[in-house]
Amino acid sequence: MTRSAGRPRSEDSRRRVLAAARDLLRESGVRAVSMDAVASRAHVSKQTLYRWWGSTSAIVVEAVLDGYEPPVPETVVETGDLRADIASWIERSARSLSDDDVAQGVRALLGAVSSDPVAGREFHDRTLAPARRTIEHLLSADEPSEQTRSARADIAISALLFWVLVDQPVDAGRRDALRDLLTGSGRTGA
Template sequence: MPRPRSEKARQAVLAAMRRAISAEGYAAVTIEGLAAEADVSKQTIYRWWPSKAAILGEALLEGSIPGGDVRLPVTDDLEADLRAWFSAASVGLGEPESVALARALIAVTATDPDLGAALNARFASPIVEWVVARIAVAKDAGDVRADADAEAIADQFVATASYAALQGRPLTAERVRVTVDLLLRGIATA
C-alpha cells in the first residue's frame, strides 16, 4: 500500500513548480530542482506524480495564472468590449512570470489530454463563456449576423492570446485594434 501524501510536502512541491516556471521557464524545470526547492526527495516526487507535466498541471489547477481571472462587463458597445477583453488579457503578458506560466499551460495541455481538458475547463472556458454571451447580446441587438458562430469566435480569442504568450509579447494596442476590426468585419451585419 503506497504511503499517503504529506499535504505539506505536496504543497511545497506545487509552490516550487510555480516559482521555477516563473524564474526559469517550463523547459528548465527539473525534478531534481523541484525536490531541492521543496525539501523533499526525488523519490517522493516520482511516487506521487508520473511526470513534470503532471506536477505542473496540478500546480496550475490549484494555483492561479496572473491576469487569468479577467472579468469584464457586457456593455452596448461590442467593439469596445472586445478591445477591453484583449487589452486585459494582454496586460499580464508583459511580465515574465505571466509569459512563463502561459507557455507552460500551453505545453502541459498539449502533452496530457486529460489534464489539458481540466486545465482548459478552468482557464479557457470562462473566456469562451464571456465571448459567447457577448456575441449573443450583439446578435439580439442586430449588430452581429445571426449565423455568426460564437464558439468559433471565442476560439479566435483564445488562439490570439495563446499565440501572443508563445511569442512572449503582449498584444499592442494597435494589434488589438486590427484584430477586433478584422473580427467585426467578418461578423457584423451589413
C-alpha cells in the same frame, strides 16, 4: 465508511512543490522542471510527487494556474456596447499576459500540455473553456450563430496565446485589430 488510499496531501508540502516549480520555471524555463529538481527543491520525495501529480506537466499546470481565477460571464461587466465589451475583455487579457512571469508561465503551460493529455484537459477546463464561454456570451447578443460565436472565441484565444508564445507584444494595434475581427467592425463591402 470508506477510507481513501494513501495519506492526504499536506498543504505545506503542496505549497512548497508549487513554489519550487514556479522558481525553476522562472530561473531556467520548463526544461528545468523535473521530478528530481522539484522534489529536491521542495524537500519532498519523488514518490510524493508521482502520487499527487503523476507527471511533471501536471505540476507545471497546477503551479502556473494556482490561484488563477478566469473571467467568467457572470463576472464580466457588460455595457451594451459590443465593441467596448470585447475591447475590455481583450485589454484585461492582454494586460495579464504582458506580465513577464505570466507570459513565461503560459509558454511553459503550452509546452507542458502539448505532450500530456491529462494536463491539457486541466489547462482547457481551468482557462480556455471559461475564456471561451465569456467571449461567446459577449457575442451572443450580436451573433445568433453558435458556430460563429465559437469560431470567433477560438480566434481570440488563439491570437492571444500565439502572441505570447512567440513573445510579441499585445500592443494597441493588435488589440484593435482583434476587436474589429471579433465584432465585425471595419468590414468594407465589395
